[in-house]
Each structure stands twice: as C-alpha cells, then as structure tokens.
Amino acid sequence: MESGQVTTPFGRRPISLALVRRQQAVAEIKAGKSVEKWKVFRDVSAAMALLGIQSNSLAVLDALLSFYPENDLRQDAPLVVFPSNVQLSLRAHGMAGSTLRRHLAALVEAGLIVRKDSANGKRYVRRDHAGDIENAFGFDLSPLLSRAEELAMLAQQIVAERAAFKRMKENLTICRRDVRKLISAAMEEGADGDWQAIEGIYVDLIARLPRTPSPADVSAILEEMQMLKEEVLNRLENQEKAENPGGNAAHIERHIQNSKPESIHELEPSSRKEQGGAKSGKVNGIQREPLKAFPLGLVLKACPQVIDYGAGGAIGTWRELMSAAVVVRSMLGISPSAYQEACEIMGPENAAVAVAGILERANMINSPGGYLRDLTRRSERGEFSLGPMIMALLKANGLAQTRAG
Numbered sequence: 001m002e003s004g005q006v007t008t009p010f011g012r013r014p015i016s017l018a019l020v021r022r023q024q025a026v027a028e029i030k031a032g033k034s035v036e037k038w039k040v041f042r043d044v045s046a047a048m049a050l051l052g053i054q055s056n057s058l059a060v061l062d063a064l065l066s067f068y069p070e071n072d073l074r075q076d077a078p079l080v081v082f083p084s085n086v087q088l089s090l091r092a093h094g095m096a097g098s099t100l101r102r103h104l105a106a107l108v109e110a111g112l113i114v115r116k117d118s119a120n121g122k123r124y125v126r127r128d129h130a131g132d133i134e135n136a137f138g139f140d141l142s143p144l145l146s147r148a149e150e151l152a153m154l155a156q157q158i159v160a161e162r163a164a165f166k167r168m169k170e171n172l173t174i175c176r177r178d179v180r181k182l183i184s185a186a187m188e189e190g191a192d193g194d195w196q197a198i199e200g201i202y203v204d205l206i207a208r209l210p211r212t213p214s215p216a217d218v219s220a221i222l223e224e225m226q227m228l229k230e231e232v233l234n235r236l237e238n239q240e241k242a243e244n245p246g247g248n249a250a251h252i253e254r255h256i257q258n259s260k261p262e263s264i265h266e267l268e269p270s271s272r273k274e275q276g277g278a279k280s281g282k283v284n285g286i287q288r289e290p291l292k293a294f295p296l297g298l299v300l301k302a303c304p305q306v307i308d309y310g311a312g313g314a315i316g317t318w319r320e321l322m323s324a325a326v327v328v329r330s331m332l333g334i335s336p337s338a339y340q341e342a343c344e345i346m347g348p349e350n351a352a353v354a355v356a357g358i359l360e361r362a363n364m365i366n367s368p369g370g371y372l373r374d375l376t377r378r379s380e381r382g383e384f385s386l387g388p389m390i391m392a393l394l395k396a397n398g399l400a401q402t403r404a405g
Helices: 017-027 037-046 055-066 085-091 097-109 142-146 148-188 195-207 215-240 249-258 296-302 304-309 318-332 336-346 348-360 368-380 386-404
Strands: 034-036 072-074 114-116 124-127 133-140 281-283 286-288
Touching (some): 034 037, 034 142, 037 072, 142 148, 195 215, 215 386, 296 318, 296 386, 336 368
Antiparallel strands (some): 034 072, 114 133, 124 133
C-alpha cells in the first residue's frame, strides 16, 4: 500500500492503529466496485445498535451523503465531501455545532467515515484546468463502500433477531393464555390437586416479566411457562387415569409426609415422562432424561438449601449448581462412586438436581447414598423422573413459607 493513502487528523486529534487499519482497508477496495449510497445508509440505520451510534449520528451521515452528488458510491470516483460545519448543521436539521462535532467523531470511531484533513484543517477542493477534482479535503465516504457487504449482513442480523423476538413474544402470549385458561377450567370443574399453588407459580412468572422485556427475559419466562403448561396438562391427564395416580404431585407430597425415616422412597415419582416436554435419549443403551429440562431458577426455588453450598453463597449457572452438588454429596456422605454412577446414567445436571432434592429432605432419608443409588437404578429403567419431584418440592416449600409467614 502507498504511504500516501494514510492521513493523520489535523490539530490535537489523535490517530489510532485502528484508524490506520481502516484507511488501509479503504485503499484495498476491489476495482470497479460500487453500491447505492442510500441502500448503505439504510443498512447502517438498521445496524446502528451494533455499530454503537445514535440517531443523531445517522442524521449527520445522511447530511454527508447528501453532499455527494452521485447516487452510487464508486471505487473509481472521488468519495470525499467537504461541506463546512455551517452547511452540515443546516442539512442536519439545525444541529448545534458541539453536537455535530461529537457525532462526526462517533462516525469516525465507528469506522463509517475517515477524516482527510488539509494542512490547515480546512475543508476544500482543488480542481485542475479542466474543472475535475484534483484533490479534496473533508470526509472520505470510502468506508461505506469498503464495508457495504458487512453492513448489509449486520442489518440482516438485526432484522432476523427482531423477527425471532417477535415470534418469541407471540409464543409467550399464547402460552400464557393456555395456562391461564387451563388453570381456570381445572378450578371451575373441581379437578383434584392444589390448583391455587399452580396459579401462584403462574402469577409469579408473570410478575417477573419486566415492563420492557429483553429477549433474554422473554426467553427465560417462556421456557418456564411452557414447562408449567406441560405440568398442568400432565395433571389433567392423570386426572383421567385414576388407575395410575403416581405422577400426581399432590400424591407424591402425601407420600413424602407419611414416609418413615428408614424409607428410601420419600421423593419417588413414577412418571416415565420428564416434565418440560423434552424427549429422553439413550446413551450407551441407557435411557437418559433430557439435560437441563428444567429452568435453573425453578430448580433453585424447589431446592433453595443447595444455594448455601455455592461459591460465595450463590448459584447462577448450571456449572455452579454441579459444583455445589459435589460439596453436598460429600457433606451427606454419598460416595464418589454413587454420584459418578448417577452422573453417567442421569446426566451431570440431573444428578446435581437429584442431590439438591435429597438435601431438601435429608432429615427424612436414612441413607442419602443408598437413596441416590436407588434413584439411579430407577432412572436406568425409565421409572424415575425429576418433574414430579420438583413440583412436589415447590409445593412443599411454598406451604412452608406460607406457614412461616
């Protein structure tokens, strides 16, 4: 590359290595390349959040493009515009001078324009005898041409993310409606079960949704709402199968409360289907429940005691839950081999949840290690599922909190 392709800013404005690299990239634009300037502007507008610019920066860029006489930005044409700040301010809807300078700097920082300053910092054009531009000093629009494809991809990414977010919000609206109406129908028709507790979980989920939710907020609530819908449907289905009430969480809780300390079946569910709607898979011929079929937040609500064993007394990720489960395993006297076998059969996340559930009922379980081995064997045969256990613990903890209050 020729050394003349790199220019430094006038006055006290510094130059960075990033700016040098951008100017070098501009000098390497493919011969004959061109792009419609307003299409590039629309792509920049769509991707402004990713580019780190604001709407006022777009107004300044719009003004700069209006000073370029051609409709297309071409590699073989001069791409420097040289309006004064007064002219720019007028075309940027009367923007104040200090604001104008700030947003010009933002466009330079975002790599959308490059300053080409003269010796005295003035913007002007020098023409030859034929009237053609010989040299111009001002703002070079070449980065828009150089990055046209990249800017188009960023714009497409934003459009795709907005569409996905819209679909996610629509799915949440439909799921909320379904859960609300199913709970109401169960209450009105006198279906067995503590529907007030289920309704409380529903209300809690809705209350956690911010007024202006982010995609992450909607995704988390949707995941838990879908799981709650599956639980409601499972309860209603079990209502129709009176001969097989084992999956009912209320039945499980009564079983827990009536168990003797020497029993190892306090939390034993008999549903073969994991709550949350995910399908089980086989690993080395062994039936395994789906990993992380439950939202972490719901697991921690059902098993709050395990939080005390997290690093710093907090758990924010599945990895932190699994680390805490190792500490709990040792504290409860569960052998490493028993826990390792549970991880291999259930999966490490589900094994950690099982240990957290055992911790919640440790005072009712005579042999935590024997109990975990029993759950592991049942899981291997497809006779154990975490779903009813979690729902039973949620209900039990909810009742305990109500009594304490």
